[in-house]
Amino acid sequence: MNGTTTLLVHLPPKRKAKIVEIHGGFHLQRKLCSMGLRRGQIVEVISRQPMFGPLTIKSGNCSMTIGRGMAQKITVELP
Amino acid sequence: MIKKIVLMGNPNVGKSVVFSRLTGANVISSNYPGTTVDFSKGKMKLKEKTVEIIDAPGTYSLEPSNRSEQVAVKMLQDADIIINVLDSTNLERNLYLTLELLEQEIPVVLALNLWDEARHLGIHIDEKKLAILLGIPVVPIVALTGEGIKDLVLKLQQTKPQKANKKRSDENRWIEIGHIIREVETVEHRHHLLRDRLSDLTIKPLTGLPIALAIIFFSFWIVRLIGETLITFLFNPFFETFYKPLALELGEFLGDGFLYNFLISQTYGEIEFVEALGMLTTGVYVPLAMVLPYIIAFYFILSLLEDTGYLPRLATLVDNIFHKLGMHGYGIVPVFLGLGCNVPGMLATRSLETRKQRFIAATLLSIAVPCMAQTSLIFAIFSNPKLQQNLAYSPIVYILLVFTTLLVLYFVVGFILNKFIKGESPEIFLEIPSYRIPHFKTMIKKTWMRIRWFIKDALPWMFLGVFLINILYTIGFIDLLASFFEPIMEGLFKLPGETSIVLLSGFLRKDLAVGTLLSFSTGTFSAMQLVIIATMLTIYFPCIATFAVMMKELGIKDMAKAALIMSVTAISVGFILRLILLGV
Numbered sequence: 185m186n187g188t189t190t191l192l193v194h195l196p197p198k199r200k201a202k203i204v205e206i207h208g209g210f211h212l213q214r215k216l217c218s219m220g221l222r223r224g225q226i227v228e229v230i231s232r233q234p235m236f237g238p239l240t241i242k243s244g245n246c247s248m249t250i251g252r253g254m255a256q257k258i259t260v261e262l263p
Numbered sequence: 264m265i266k267k268i269v270l271m272g273n274p275n276v277g278k279s280v281v282f283s284r285l286t287g288a289n290v291i292s293s294n295y296p297g298t299t300v301d302f303s304k305g306k307m308k309l310k311e312k313t314v315e316i317i318d319a320p321g322t323y324s325l326e327p328s329n330r331s332e333q334v335a336v337k338m339l340q341d342a343d344i345i346i347n348v349l350d351s352t353n354l355e356r357n358l359y360l361t362l363e364l365l366e367q368e369i370p371v372v373l374a375l376n377l378w379d380e381a382r383h384l385g386i387h388i389d390e391k392k393l394a395i396l397l398g399i400p401v402v403p404i405v406a407l408t409g410e411g412i413k414d415l416v417l418k419l420q421q422t423k424p425q426k427a428n429k430k431r432s433d434e435n436r437w438i439e440i441g442h443i444i445r446e447v448e449t450v451e452h453r454h455h456l457l458r459d460r461l462s463d464l465t466i467k468p469l470t471g472l473p474i475a476l477a478i479i480f481f482s483f484w485i486v487r488l489i490g491e492t493l494i495t496f497l498f499n500p501f502f503e504t505f506y507k508p509l510a511l512e513l514g515e516f517l518g519d520g521f522l523y524n525f526l527i528s529q530t531y532g533e534i535e536f537v538e539a540l541g542m543l544t545t546g547v548y549v550p551l552a553m554v555l556p557y558i559i560a561f562y563f564i565l566s567l568l569e570d571t572g573y574l575p576r577l578a579t580l581v582d583n584i585f586h587k588l589g590m591h592g593y594g595i596v597p598v599f600l601g602l603g604c605n606v607p608g609m610l611a612t613r614s615l616e617t618r619k620q621r622f623i624a625a626t627l628l629s630i631a632v633p634c635m636a637q638t639s640l641i642f643a644i645f646s647n648p649k650l651q652q653n654l655a656y657s658p659i660v661y662i663l664l665v666f667t668t669l670l671v672l673y674f675v676v677g678f679i680l681n682k683f684i685k686g687e688s689p690e691i692f693l694e695i696p697s698y699r700i701p702h703f704k705t706m707i708k709k710t711w712m713r714i715r716w717f718i719k720d721a722l723p724w725m726f727l728g729v730f731l732i733n734i735l736y737t738i739g740f741i742d743l744l745a746s747f748f749e750p751i752m753e754g755l756f757k758l759p760g761e762t763s764i765v766l767l768s769g770f771l772r773k774d775l776a777v778g779t780l781l782s783f784s785t786g787t788f789s790a791m792q793l794v795i796i797a798t799m800l801t802i803y804f805p806c807i808a809t810f811a812v813m814m815k816e817l818g819i820k821d822m823a824k825a826a827l828i829m830s831v832t833a834i835s836v837g838f839i840l841r842l843i844l845l846g847v
Contacts, residue, residue, distance in 0.1 A: 213433075214324075214326060214433060215328055215692060216692075217359075217433050217437070218323040218324040218326070218328075218359060219323055219356060219692070219694060220353075220355060220356035220359070222437060230463060230466065230467075231463070231466050231467040231468065231471075231579075232468075233468050233579065233580065233582060233583055234468055234583070235583045236583060237468075237582050237583035237586075238579060238582045238583075238592070238690065238691050240466050240579055240695060244353065244355065244356070245352045245353050245384065245386075245697075246353050246356055246694065247462070247694070247695040247696075247697075248692070248693060248694045248695055249575070249578070249579040249582070249592070249691055249692070249693045249695055250690070250691070250692050250693075251582075251591070251689075251690020251691050251692065252690070253690050254690055254692065
């Protein structure tokens with residue numbers, strides 16, 4: 185690892201970062217994986233809903249909304 | 264021999280447009296395609312033979328994470344050919360399901376949909392190379408315009424038996440996808456599109472929430488406008504100028520008596536469609552001339568919201584509120600569908616992941632979400648000219664009172680259920696598709712399927728309801744029932760005993776209750792009593808059709824629980840409203 189790492193939930197908007205680790209059970213891994221969220225993918229945060237609401241993120245051409253809890257289990261690396 | 268073709272693919276790849284293209288106009292039977300999770304079935308010609316074609320619900324993988332995906336996986340079992348529809352702008356993610364499908368022993372044809380859009384975005388895919396790498400036919404298509412569909416049909420005729428690939432781990436599938444992508448896809452950089460900006464605006468809370476409110480408000484305004492226009496210029500003139508003379512003639516032919524009462528009206532002579540309670544008058548007029556126009560308008564607007572891709576954004580915006588109710592943002596979808604008819608709303612609860620979420624969604628739906636039949640009946644009651652003298656304020660005040668009560672109830676009951684129902688409430692995880700211009704024909708087709716379903720479902724129950732009410736009238740049971748329930752209605756809610764008959768008919772069909780309600784003499788109910796009755800009609804029980812579906816979805820044990828919650832809620836709300844509105 186050469187850049188700084190942070191959790192996806194703390195990733196500032198409009199900054200691209202690479203997923204380096206997904207913590208959490210097999211079930212979560214699989215769920216994220218089937219939508220293409222896995223190690224090595226580049227993601228960016230598009231919006232955050234207030235009051236611990238979900239994050240909308242973009243990976244490639246695909247946007248998705250993911251709960252904060254899940255976003256807390258994903259470590260990303262900023263270039 | 265090919266008998267069954269199944270369309271599989273991720274959600275939001277335009278599968279239903281492909282389906283619509285392949286089946287032409289011959290969709291024989293269908294439930295609720297689109298946002299809901301039941302499949303559509305149709306027929307198409309292949310080598311001079313008619314084969315069945317099924318549009319399975321969208322799924323990301325063959326390891327289902329909710330019940331609608333389970334339905335999709337089940338469809339696979341008796342498929343002879345699979346058409347795997349892919350979104351060319353998202354090839355990488357879409358290939359995951361493809362690799363899983365290739366591990367089955369069923370021939371697969373790949374349809375690369377949204378081909379034009381991919382090119383527009385600067386994505387180039389070498390489809391010939393992809394076909395070689397995967398060992399299956401690959402056809403680029405643009406379902407919206409029909410480009411490539413002929414080629415797809417051609418390829419369907421040439422499919423060969425498929426040998427199942429070896430099962431791989433997730434990791435290995437992605438490694439293989441990585442290889443494939445590097446071989447077949449090149450991407451040029453393109454700048455932000457207007458559409459992306461629109462997408463950002465509608466999903467960021469600061470701009471997204473006001474836009475959402477505006478869209479919802481505007482949608483209902485349009486539904487009302489279209490509905491009213493249809494009634495004034497089409498349905499009412501038809502019933503008044505063509506249908507009424509026929510009914511009157513038939514009435515004269517029948518003469519006053521038993522048969523006349525059943526078919527035409529309780530009172531001999533002039534026909535008042537709404538309150539006549541005849542099978543050929545009220546039984547036809549209420550569902551077709553009062554409810555259907557709004558159903559048409561509602562489903563058209565809903566298709567628009569679905570097919571443009573707006574609903575997932577709305578789900579994102581309301582996620583934190585719905586989380587307090589034990590669901591997540593997707594819970595808004597059953598509510599939206601339920602506003603049309605509770606039955607598809609019930610089916611849409613399948614897309615929620617856990618039992619707890621489904622239970623809460625289904626129970627709240629049946630308690631606090633009025634279907635279009637109910638909504639139009641509430642409007643009809645308070646704007647009925649006969650009752651205007653009873654109203655102290657403008658009708659809209661009473662109507663708002665009913666709807667506000669229901670809205671508050673949705674949140675209060677949801678909040679309580681979340682506290683007491685055991686189980687998990689997983690977080691939202693939802694794809695946000697790009698905005699798309701809807702395919703007009705598919706939208707019309709979808710709306711038409713839903714309308715047909717409404718007619719098929721509504722008319723028999725309406726007939727049966729009118730029939731039963733008539734029998735009760737004829738044998739004098741209505742008065743007996745009214746006086747039997749008098750003490751309860753009077754004691755608990757300060758309502759006349761006749762209310763029991765209104766509630767009873769509402770169980771058969773919500774819109775039948777309006778006929779029964781208006782058939783009583785004008786002075787029977789005061790304005791505030793009407794508010795209480797209209798509210799309780801929504802809460803106490805869903806109509807019988809919804810009840811049956813709910814039972815199937817929840818199972819008998821949970822259904823019993825839900826029914827108990829409904830009854831307790833109806834009684835409490837009725838009692839509280841009595842204290843507040845009647846002041847006694």
